[in-house]
Amino acid sequence: MREQALKIDPLPKVWDPDLKIGEMLKGKRGLIVGVSNENSIAYGCAAKLRGFGAELALTYLNEKAKPFVQPLAEQIEASLLLPLDVEKPGQMESVFERIAAEWGQLDFVIHSIAFAPRKDLHGRVVDCSLEGFLQAMHVSCYSFIEMARLAEPLMKQGGALLTMSYYGADKVVNHYNVMGPVKSALQATTRYLAAELGDKNIRVYAVSPGPLKTRAASGIAEFDELIDAAVKRSPAHRLVDIAEVGRVAAFLVGGAASGMTGDTIYVDAGLHNVA
Numbered sequence: 001m002r003e004q005a006l007k008i009d010p011l012p013k014v015w016d017p018d019l020k021i022g023e024m025l026k027g028k029r030g031l032i033v034g035v036s037n038e039n040s041i042a043y044g045c046a047a048k049l050r051g052f053g054a055e056l057a058l059t060y061l062n063e064k065a066k067p068f069v070q071p072l073a074e075q076i077e078a079s080l081l082l083p084l085d086v087e088k089p090g091q092m093e094s095v096f097e098r099i100a101a102e103w104g105q106l107d108f109v110i111h112s113i114a115f116a117p118r119k120d121l122h123g124r125v126v127d128c129s130l131e132g133f134l135q136a137m138h139v140s141c142y143s144f145i146e147m148a149r150l151a152e153p154l155m156k157q158g159g160a161l162l163t164m165s166y167y168g169a170d171k172v173v174n175h176y177n178v179m180g181p182v183k184s185a186l187q188a189t190t191r192y193l194a195a196e197l198g199d200k201n202i203r204v205y206a207v208s209p210g211p212l213k214t215r216a217a218s219g220i221a222e223f224d225e226l227i228d229a230a231v232k233r234s235p236a237h238r239l240v241d242i243a244e245v246g247r248v249a250a251f252l253v254g255g256a257a258s259g260m261t262g263d264t265i266y267v268d269a270g271l272h273n274v275a
Contacts, residue, residue: 024254026053029103031095033059033084033147034112034164037068041164041209042112044242045249050076052250054108057099059084086113086143087135096150106154108253109147111163114140120178128178136178141186148193148204158201160253163190165206165264167272175226187264194262203261205252209245210234210268236269 030049034042035058050056057080060069066083073081080102082095099106120132144163151161168176169183187206194204211223211230231237248267251257266272 023053025049025250028053028107028253029055029057029079029105030108030110030253031057031059031099031106031147031151032110032112034110035059035069035072036061036065038072039212039242040112041212041242041245042110043072044244044246045110045112045162046072046078046246047076048243048246048250049110049253050078052254054253055079055103057082057095059095061085086139086146092143092146092150096154100154104154105156106151106159107157108160108162109151110249111144111147111161113143114164114179114182116140116178116182122175123177125178125181133178133182136182137185140179140182141189144186144189145193148197148202152197152200152202155200155202159203160257161193161197161202161204162249162252163206165190165208167208167210167266167268169208169264170272173226175223190264191262198261203252203257205257205261206264207245207248207252208264208266208268208272210240210271212239212242212245230268230271233274234269234271235274238269240267240269 032042032046034040035046037043046056046058056076056078058069058073058078059082060066062083062085070081080098082098084091084095086092116136117132120128120136148161151159163186165183165187166176166179167173168180169187172180190204190206197204211226227239230239245267248265252265
């Protein structure tokens with residue numbers, strides 16, 4: 001389905017409340033975790049999937065984050081906006097209980113959260129603390145397993161689970177440090193979940209965008225150098241944007257990707273193909 005050009009104001013490449021792109025996802029309901037502001041990958045996915053007709057539930061980390069997320073949820077007319085800190089016992093269960101009560105079923109989940117303590121993220125992997133490593137694994141990887149387990153009984157007609165990775169899971173990327181092993185674990189988890197849930201018609205994907213100027217990415221040391229290198233080395237000599245990631249997410253969630261599961265999908269202007 002061809003996509004019309006979006007207006008310039010207020011979010012030029014992501015969402016225009018007056019524009020109906022199409023209805024390829026009409027009737028589908030999904031949870032998107034990780035929207036923090038208008039530049040986040042999760043918001044790019046939310047805006048595109050909503051534009052294609054999906055009904056959405058969004059989450060916010062805490063009360064401090066809520067004022068940044070709530071206007072975005074209202075702008076794209078999200079049906080639910082719920083608190084979720086995956087490190088707080090019971091919060092994730094509460095989110096899925098609310099979805100079960102309101103909708104009774106779920107078609108997709110997009111997991112777009114990651115975290116590592118700054119000291120461990122900026123240091124060598126060999127110097128990473130056990131506490132920091134376990135926290136990074138919990139937030140960035142194990143929480144995806146938890147979401148899959150809670151989503152499974154709600155995906156009565158099948159569904160799709162997506163998580164966000166990065167090329168640093170495949171190759172050593174300077175300054176990515178402990179997040180490299182963590183994202184590698186996330187991609188392996190994607191394959192195993194796909195194998196375990198395939199007989200229920202639940203497809204699982206890791207989406208691997210190129211470097212994006214998001215708030216989360218700004219925590220990586222020498223991030224500007226990483227951005228410059230990506231532009232120089234990628235075949236397209238540019239960065240991708242969150243709208244492009246969102247369109248790929250819409251493809252994976254929709255029926256067009258029914259023959260795919262367990263894959264890592266790169267959205268990086270070809271960067272991962274360059275040695």
